[in-house]
Each structure stands twice: as structure tokens, then as C-alpha cells.
Amino acid sequence: MTTPPTSDPIVRTEHLGRVVKDKVLVEDVTFEVRTGEVLAVVGPSGSGKSSLLRLLNRLDEPTSGTVYVEGTDYRQVAPRELRRKLGLVNQRPYLFPGTVDENLQFGPRQRGESLSPESIEQLLARVGLKDYASRNVANLSGGEAQRVSVARTLANSPLVLLLDEPTSALDEASKLEVESAIQNVVHDHGLTCILVTHDTAQAARLAERALLLESGHVVRIGSVSEVLHA
């Protein structure tokens, strides 16, 4: 079931930019994402897609502009709370040594919470990895590891899922598994999502709207068909 977008934007950027040593990574990026919406950020390699996602998660500091999350300037929100709300999944999964269960517990434990075995199973079922909780992450395939990474971010109950090229480091079969897990998480559970991808076909499959970045600037934003086929 897809939640229809509501009128209030959950994330809104305003003239967002980051310049490092005179190099423009992102400049004057303004857009908004509404609850339940999937926005694909597309563009060639080096266009600033990942830099934009790092700014949204505040792993990097904007040098201009800001981001509003549920109407609040994100600099007013404690970084740890902000990062829980805007959950990031990286291109590489970077799982912590140990079991799948321990990886999923990582986020909640930072707040002194713990997930029940049932919650862990539910999260794993959402990414197609039922009964994987006790497995050691060292024995997972690339696709399985990336799906654990998605489940680990979901364990924090984020408002928005930020996906940074989640399938670009995977082979074709693993890519389809991860994409199907994302479809399930995003569309069936109505989670708001910002997906960075260089794969326009993937953007068309997963997103309703797209934003085209080139040299750190927004070139077009609109429906996927408007942006990708203009």
C-alpha cells in the first residue's frame, strides 16, 4: 500500500550548497519531498549526488543554505536525532563484525533501546532475509549484506530513507534482490525515500519524481518521465 503524498513537505532544502577549497560540490539546491514520496536524484558521476545526500544526513556541513525537516531547520536538531530521522544507506554496506542481529540492534542501542526478536524478524522479512538473525555477517553475499544494511537503517524507524547508489557495487542478480527489497520497504510500507542513482532505469522503476544534478546544480526537477526523457 502506497501512502499518498501529503501537502506538508517532510524534507525541504533551501539554497543548499557546499564548497570545499574553492571546489563547488553542491550549489543552490532547492527542492522538497513530501511524506510517502520517492525522489530519485540522478546525474552523471561527480555531479554532486552523494555530496547532496551527505549534506541531508549532515555528515558534511553546508557552506550555504539549509535543510528543513518537518519544518524545522536541521541545525536546530541534535545531529544524532537528525541522523536517526534521515536514515542513510551507503553504496557499500559497512557491516560491523558480528551477527546480523547485532548489526540491527546497533542503532536502537545508541538510544539505550533494544529490539525484540520478533521486531528483528519483521525487519529481516521486509528485506527478504527471514531467519538470518543469527548469521555472521562475514558469511553474507554482497546482496545479502546490502539488504542487512537497509534493515539496519530501518531498525532506527527513520522518517526518510536516504539511499546512496545502493546497488552500484553489486552484480546483476544481487542488484535485483536489493531493488526488490527497496520496492517492498518503500512502496509497500509507504516510507519516504530519496534515492541517489546513476541508473536512470532504476530511477524510473523505483521513483515517482526525479531531480537531475549536473556539476552540483539542479538542472531539472519533476516527474520521472519529465526529467529523464526531456
Added chain:
Amino acid sequence: MLKLFFSNQLYLGLAQALVAALAAMVVVVLARKRGIHLERDTLIAMVRGIVQIVAVGSILLLLLRGPRWTSGLLLAGMITAAGATSARRAKGMPDAFRVSAWSIALGAGSVIALMTWLGVIDTAITSLVPVGSMLIANAMNTNGLALNRFRSDVLAHVGEIETALALGAEAKTSVSPYVQASIESSLIPAIDSIRSLGIVWIPGLMAGMLLSGARPVYAAIYQFVVLAMIFAASGLTSLVSTLLIRDRIFTPAQQLSLQPGR
């Protein structure tokens, strides 16, 4: 053999230094043949080392006749120089000199002060300065090892650290495995020194005490005392320096500022 040619102790010392330096240079040449270039660093380090130690020897000669508080000045100067030396091992780390100097001052300084107060180290300049300098020098090495290891671990695990941050971890939690590994690895030489004491090596201080007529058992026990103090000073230094540098590699918004190429 050298004693056959030199009756004057000063000339004998210079000849011994030259021969020892030649042995070191042979290693440098061997390393060069394998494509490892140590020439510049080794040469500069050796020239600096001999000049510094002779200078300190001369200053000690003067201080021996001076008031006892001058040893405090000398040790403070040594801590500053140690801070500058080991900060060079932490290139690219923010505030490396201040972190190193404070850590050595706290680590070695507090052990020297406490042990002098308790009477473990004699307050005479001839005892306080050499023993204190041993603690400072070892704290300096440990500090350099800890910062170097921490820097390379962080740079090699940026992805893991930022993943932990992105999952809502505190900055200190995200680097805690690397803090721990840095402290542990920096203390390996100090632990190995205690472990192999008497079996693999008889340290210089004990040899010196034996030569100056101390009873062998007391000289042996005191050597253990010195190594235990070295461990305490090094451990405290490494603990303080990694914790101080840990807080400096993050911005107030808990962003990792130590990044490759930045």
C-alpha cells in the same frame, strides 16, 4: 680493540660513536638496495641525536652544581621537545603538538611527580633528570605510536565510522574500536620490555648502577621499578593523547573532519 688506539676517554667515545653510526649506515645502505629510503631521516636523526645528547651532557655537568629546582626546568623543556617530536608522527591531525605535549606532561609528568614525592625517584639532579628523561622519552614514543596508529586506522575506516554516525552513534562510540587498538598497540614495546627484562636485555641504567658500584640485586630491582614507571607513564600518555585527539577529529556537529585528501 678501539681502546688500543685511544687512551683519552673523549676520543674513545667519539670513535665508538662513529663505529656505531657506521653500523647504522650499513643498514641504511642495505635498505636502499631494497628500495626503502631511510637515508635522510636516519642521517638527520643521528646527527641531531649526538648533538643533543652531548649538549645535555654538558648542561647536566653545569646543573649538577646548581639548585635542585633546575631539574624541573630541564624536564619541562624535555616534555616540550618530546611533544614537538611525536607530533610529527601525527601529520594532518588537528592540534597534534598541544595534544602530544599535554599528554606527555600529564602521563610522564604526573608519574615523575608522584614517584619523586614517594621517594621512589631520588630528588638529586643526577637521579631525577636521567630517570625522568627515560619516562618522558618512552612516553614520547608511545604517544607517537598511538597517534600514528589512530590516524591510519581512522583514515582506513572512514566508511565504518560514518556508518556508525549515520546510525545515530555518538562520535566517541564511532571510533572506540580504533582508540582501543591504538592504546593497545602503542603499549606493546613497554610490555615487551618488562616481559623480556633480564632475559633478552640488561638495560643501561642497571649496567650503569653496576658499574658505579651498586649492589646487583638492588640494581636489578630498581631497573624493574624504572620499567614499571615507564609503563605507567606511557600508558597514561597514550590514554590521554588518544582521548584528546579523538575529540578533535570531529566537528561540533559530530562530523568526521579527518578524511583522506582533506
